[in-house]
Amino acid sequence: MNLTLQDVAxxxxxxxxxxxxxxxxxxxxxxxxxxxxxxxxxxxxLIYSAGKxxxxxxxxxxxxxxxxxxxxxxxxxxxxxxxxxxNREAPQSGLVRLQDVAPECFAQTDYYQRYxxxxxxxxxxxxxxxxxQGRTLSxxxxxxxxxxxxxxxxxxxxxxxxxxxMRQRLMFERDPGEAPExxxxxxxxxxxxxxxLTTPLTARExxxxxxxLSGCSNKxxxxxxxxxxxxxxxxxxxxxGKLGIKSQSELFSLFLQAQE
Numbered sequence: 001m002n003l004t005l006q007d008v009a010x011x012x013x014x015x016x017x018x019x020x021x022x023x024x025x026x027x028x029x030x031x032x033x034x035x036x037x038x039x040x041x042x043x044x045x046l047i048y049s050a051g052k053x054x055x056x057x058x059x060x061x062x063x064x065x066x067x068x069x070x071x072x073x074x075x076x077x078x079x080x081x082x083x084x085x086x087n088r089e090a091p092q093s094g095l096v097r098l099q100d101v102a103p104e105c106f107a108q109t110d111y112y113q114r115y116x117x118x119x120x121x122x123x124x125x126x127x128x129x130x131x132x133q134g135r136t137l138s139x140x141x142x143x144x145x146x147x148x149x150x151x152x153x154x155x156x157x158x159x160x161x162x163x164x165x166m167r168q169r170l171m172f173e174r175d176p177g178e179a180p181e182x183x184x185x186x187x188x189x190x191x192x193x194x195x196x197l198t199t200p201l202t203a204r205e206x207x208x209x210x211x212x213l214s215g216c217s218n219k220x221x222x223x224x225x226x227x228x229x230x231x232x233x234x235x236x237x238x239x240x241g242k243l244g245i246k247s248q249s250e251l252f253s254l255f256l257q258a259q260e
Contacts, residue, residue, distance in 0.1 A: 014161060021165065022172045027057040027139075030165065034141065034158075038151040041121060042142040044070070045166075048087045049135045053078055056137075056173055069119040076258070080111040080214045083126055083140070091136050095159050096126040097152065106215035110252035123147050125155065129163045137166055205239040208232060213252055 013033050020026045031043045044058040052074060078084045086101040106112055116124075120142040129137040139162070147155075201209065204225070211221045218236075222229045245251055 018165065021169060026169055026172070030139075030162065031059070031141070034155075034162070037154050037158075038141070038147065039143045039145055040141050041144045042119070044140045046138045046140065047131070047135055048084060048091070048138055050088070053084065069115060072115065072256075073119070076255070077111060077115055079210060080109070080255075082106060082214065083124070083138070085214060087128070087136050087138070091128075091130055091133075093128050093130045093136075093163065095152070095156055096128055097147070098124045103215035103220055104217040109213060109215040110249050111213060112215065114252075125152070127155070127159055127162055127166070129166050131167075131170075137170065139166060201239055201242060202235075205235050205242075208235045209239055209251060209255075212236065212248055213255060 013036070017026070017029045017033050020029045027043075027045055031040055034040060042059045045056040047054040047056065055074070058070065073081070082098070082101040082103060083096060086096065121144045123143045123146045125141050125147055127139045127141075131137055207225060208221055211224060216224065218229045218232045221227075221232045225232075240246060240251075243251065243254065245254070
């Protein structure tokens with residue numbers, strides 16, 4: 001068996017991380033270790049559930065305090081997050097890359113331009129650990145540059161180590177509790193959020209509105225809602241008419257107002 005110096009360094013560093021499992025700096029130590037091998041500029045540890053994501057730890061903002069943009073995320077922008085949407089639609093453990101979950105028009109959305117591009121910067125990857133049917137523990141890693149195929153392969157290689165530590169760490173976190181009792185699935189959550197707009201939209205128009213804001217094309221919306229692309233266009237036209245708007249930017253502004 002031939003061990004390289006890099007192999008020895010990894011095992012030594014992982015041992016040091018394991019020693020911090022019951023200490024407040026565990027998540028920082030874990031991310032710093034990963035940051036030796038992949039570019040990590042920001043990170044957050046979340047528990048996804050039917051309601052608002054619960055934050056266990058996060059990288060500090062530029063001033064050392066809480067990131068104001070991330071607070072906007074927790075107020076309601078998470079409903080437009082492709083990682084949150086993908087997790088609610090099909091929760092599972094594993095490595096999830098932005099390119100795997102981002103809708104076709106994600107980069108053209110106001111969510112991307114006014115939140116993701118400024119907060120996450122360029123690329124994002126999640127290591128997910130499904131805790132039960134309703135909850136998923138997720139380590140989000142954001143980067144100013146694109147993760148390469150090599151980065152992805154390396155994360156895939158170390159994911160079992162990281163996932164095992166993430167699950168063990170929960171024993172030392174404050175009791176995250178069970179998933180909130182909220183009936184319905186992801187689509188019912190879309191309806192509940194859109195209802196905050198206090199407009200005479202139908203339930204289907206509300207669903208179309210949130211999916212549009214998340215970056216889904218007409219074809220993607222049609223597939224998710226099991227309707228035709230032409231029907232999506234009709235719903236969109238009626239929705240814009242009722243709201244008195246002409247663009248997704250105006251729709252996004254209304255969505256932000258509803259979260260205040």
